[in-house]
Amino acid sequence: MPEGDTLHRIASALGPRLVGQPVRALVLRHQSIERLAGHLVTKVEARGKNLLVFFDEGTVLHTHLRMGGAWHLYGEHERWRRSPASATAVLAVPALVAVCFRAPVARLVRASLLAGDAAIGRLGPDLIAPAFDEAAALARLRRMAGREIGDALMDQQVVAGIGNVYKSEILFHERLDPFAPVSAFSDEELARLLVFARRIMVANATAKPHASGPGAHHGHTRTTREGARPGEGPLAVYRRAGEPCYDCGALLEMRRQGEARRSTYHCPRCQPPRRAAIREARA
Structure with a gap:
């Protein structure tokens, strides 16, 4: 699942190969953007869950992968691992082709307008930056x-980069009730939560991939459980509903949360409800 660490890994993989290179072709949603031909790629940057590719004439290619998108990097004549019909953006430079597959968001925007852009300008601090x-x-x-x-x-206007996986994992690590209001927690608890989130996300963003070749920047197993014992997985709670907690043995649970009804995994024993705090917040 692409979260902030995934996007930073993609930027780290694409940047060294694309920056300084002239654009041979850019195809966006199967339409050729001819005005960028010959212009240079100047920067590849991740901001939260967004990838930005900057060109020297002031245009930026913005993509957001949501749940199922992916960026691959291929040699000029290398066969793609996914169907060309699913390619949302294709950026060709000498000897290389960067392909973004199945991205719900793929658009061009002026760099001078990014600060006021509804999707980019309102982002909260990027935990990995x-x-x-x-x-x-x-x-x-x-x-x-x-x-x-x-x-x-x-x-993402609070902090940029956290998705379902990290939300569940960092709240479990800090033993915080996911369903209590923010007002139920002290500044010290929230600060510790942010510190751990940053540490673990940076570690995953900079870890070496297990494989090379197209899409190698996706070939990393995300790990949030520091000091895991033999037989334990790399994640503490995510997608482990009904399985025993590694720490206390209670059966883990999953509940839907928020207007989007996103899944939240938690341990009912390690993360006890803060009912008193909830009542105070409502009052």
Whole structure:
């Protein structure tokens, strides 16, 4: 599932191969963008779950993979591993072709307009970015006082990069009830949550892939369980509903959360409800 770490891995894989190269062709949703031919790729950057490819004439290619999209990098004459019909964006430079498959969001935008862009300009601090602003992230999270914390963490205007996997995993690690409002937690608890989220996401974003070749930047097993014992998986709770908790043995659960009804995995024993705090918040 593409979350912030996946996008940073993609940017790290594509950037060194594309930056400085002239565009031979750009095809967006099966339409050729001829005005970019000959222009240089100047930067490839991840912002949360978004990938941005900058060109020297001021245009940016913005893609968002949502649940099923992927970026692959191929040699000029190499056979693609997916059907060309599913290609959303194709960027060809000398000897290389970068292909984005099945991206629900793929568009061109002017770099000068990014700051005010509805999708990019409103993003919260990126947890993986070198200049991550913890104080700003905490302040944005605090503004979600009455919202369930598991739902608030998924709001990309609060912090950018967290998806279903990391939401469930970081809340379990910090033993926080996903269904209690943000107001139920202290600044110290929220700060520890952000620190752990950043540490584990950076570690996964920079880990070496297990394979090379097309799509190799996806060939990494995401790990959130530090110090896992033999026989334990790399994730503590995600997609493990009905299985015993590695720490206490209670059966893990999954509940839908928020307007989008996203899945939240948790341990009912390690993450006990904060009922008193919920009543206070409602009052």
